[in-house]
Amino acid sequence: MGVIREFIKGLRVTGGTMLRTITGEELVTTEYPKEMRQKPPRFHGRHVLNRYPDGMEKCIGCELCAGVCPAKCIFVRGMDNDPENPTSPGERFGFVYEINMLRCIFCALCVEACPTEAITMTHLFEMSTTNREDAIYTRETLLMDEKGGVPHMFPDDELADMDELAVADGWVKATAPSGMASYQGVKMWQGTPGPGDWDPEPGQSELDARSPTEDDDG
């Protein structure tokens, strides 16, 4: 008899979970792609090349991203800026910028290495293509337009979520100087791509003042 009791005891867990799932109390699957889930703030998605608020490109073609890339998927070549009509501040700009998304492992070391915070990652991850060439993202695709919009490789695709391209990851905040406690309240980096000024990120004291549970949301 003990066997049957144990049997029912075990099925109670299964049955209970099944019931709660059917009622929607503990639903884990979503109707993707009809329904998109919000990604964690530091999600490593597709790259984007940023611009300064005045529309100048941030990339200076220094190739540090290509140098640090463990998958060797980034190819950059610099070029002299035209002094009359510069593309970026300074002497040099990224003339060629290519990322082979088939090789990329989305580690964000490029984002960390970038001295001008030109390359950041968005929350877009749907990048399937039907041929290998389309997986090589060029400067035209990576670079945001002067209004801050980010070009999508396949804007007509039903999976294309343009909103995700407007959200950059927060990886740099955690590691770059702007993430240092002593730099609190200093406007150094903006968490989302696009021109225009954002509010400074909150300093450490402000974060400390929050309750631990509040800070625990992600």
Added chain:
Amino acid sequence: MSEAKLVTVTINGVESQVPAGELLIKAAQDEGTYIPRFCWHQRMSPVGMCRMCLVEIETPRGPMMVTACTSPVSDGMVVDTESEEVKKAQEAILEFLLANHPLDCPVCDKGGECPLQDQALAYGPGESRFVEIKRSFEKPIPISELVLLDRERCILCALCTRFSEEISGDPLIEFQHRGNTTEVNTFPDLPFSSYFSGNTVQICPVGALTAKPYRFRARPWDLQKVESSSLQDTAHPRIEIHASQNEILRYTGVDNDATNHGWLSDKARFGYEYLRSDQRLTSPLVRRGGELVEVSWTEAIDTAANRLDLIKSEDGGEALAVIGGAQGTNEDAYAISKFARVALGSNNVDARLDDALASHFLSASVDRATIADIDDADTIVVWAPDLKEEHPTLYLRVRRAAQELGATLVVIHPRATGLDDRASHKLTYRPGGGYELLDELANGDHPEVSQAFAAEKVVALVGIASHADGPQLAESVAALVRRKAVHAKLMPLNSRANTYGALDMGLAPDLLPGRVGLDTIGCANLAASWGDIPAVIGRDTRQILQGLDSGEVRGLVLVGADPINDLPEPSIAVDALDAAEYVIAIDLFLNDSNRNADVILPASGFSEKEGTVTNVEGRVQKVNQIRPAPGQARTDWAILDDIATRMGVSLGLASAEGITKEIATVSPAYEDLTWDSLEWDHRDGIVVPIHGAQAINHIPVALQGSKAPTAKLTLHVARVMYDNGVRLQHSPSLHKLGPGAVAHLNPGDAPSIGARDGHTIKVVTTRGEGEFTCVLDEGTPTGVVYVPFNQQGASSLGSDPVVRVTTS
């Protein structure tokens, strides 16, 4: 040099024996202790500018800070390079240096290979207390056609200023102002137009001096590197080829004692652009109905082989000839030599283009001077082309010998040369009148020069100083030097980088591989592997071209040669190639000589093939491949092997390394030479003959009588560094540096002609005439008109010294 006395020094508690008088920084480095430095360079005198090499030494008064780069070691010296005090000093120096140094490393070409970056990381404080605004300058300013200067990056180490003053002898860059406002710059209206300017870019410890052709092309960490030897200098300076994405981006000099001490001429440093030119030949071309048509390799080889076979069967091998091979590797030269002798059955083969010394003189092994002999010499005689223009590595070595090592330098040349300021004795003569001066010297008319000849160690660099002189003069000069100084060593000079290798491989009508003549036992030695080879001495380049003109020679194979632009008397080549029945060209580019050829085959160039090369002193070095040849281009030896096979003759050439092995078996001078030994044990190369070589016993010709021209003006035509050669034509950064169509006149001659500086004058000789821009210059003696050879837009004047100049 006698064995230096050793003294005992204690560096960081470790006792070691080092040569007395050596600088502490060098002694410590040799013993394995690196003392950080910016301004010290082992090939230059110390200045103690940067203070980075501060170390502590024990003195009777306690520890004392000294700069290791200006302190010679002494017996019993106790040195600490890692004490707290030293560390404090290093941090302070770096903080000072970085106070004004911009932090633009991401856009700086030096970033990633920068001594300041590396040492700031290794020895720096990590933080700066300097919060003020750094100084800034207008940037970058071009100080020459090749070099850009960013003054705010400069840390005032004086490497570039010392290089240009001490090493290259063009003090065109110097410190200006004093104290806080000190900056390095060129003099007003005087660009840094040195032939060696690129070296300052390489030694600059920061990114203050950058090279225009490399600027922003790549970052150091994405460069693939391979060591090789430059084929744009007869001394074959050791270089490192840096490439990215199969594109060559720069050459850097490799410091070695044997040849270049790390220095390169700008031609050797920046002469790589032609390799990536879109004008390169990439597929075989065959002429059909007057038009060149792209065909497959099989078809092109078939066409060429059938025609060569036909001519050979009708008129024999004497009707076929090969010109070229002095710009490639020894393996290619060997293949050409074997192809001509075995497949064509002809000794009509020449790598020289009618402007070279006799083959037996150039390839003689007896009493040949090495480059190292220049350092040891008591007297150096240079009766040769201006070394600065044609043999830049030798120029730097001779200059150093005269300036630092105390050699007596005798320079004999028709006009001013780059070595004049260091020459103890300088003699000039009228072009074509060399024998007159030679007779005077033989009779002892110049006692100071005769005295210089009496020294124990004499090295003579002889070559064709002026096209008017002809090749025999150099041999007579050698004979005279040997008469005056019995133990003198000779270095015969020739243009085109691998002429020596080509002659060693038998690319002359009277030579066989291994410095053996057609008539000697060497012939029998070769017969075993080559089979029957023609015994009659063949035609040299001039005779081949004359034969083509007269129809005696019917077929010509041009291998990387452009006789129409390279011959001192181009009209011979123009007529010959016009009249030629059948021409096959193997080349990198279409040029004036092969444009009308019947078959044109694309060849792989420097850095696209492996092999060995032999320099001016007989030093064999390895050249390496870093990129594939463009399109369907192939190596010379592979093309020739295929043509021979299609003619029914097997040359048995399967790989470049296999050819080196074959050379070692058939050529006594190259015995035991393997790629392994050149790659591992002898990276600086091996001077041949290694052992057991049969040298041609060459006795220089007797002195001849005088035949000085009597004309009022004589013409001096000589090569300069930047000419209109096909490789420079496709190297945009260097091509524009050529002097162009200019004629130099002494200001004293100008009024009688009516010529004025910058105006156009007409120069007429028996062989040609043309309009040139007049340059009045004191370096050209009165009665001499100096015209640089083969310049863009300049017409050829031939080598006859008699000349007439009028204002047009």
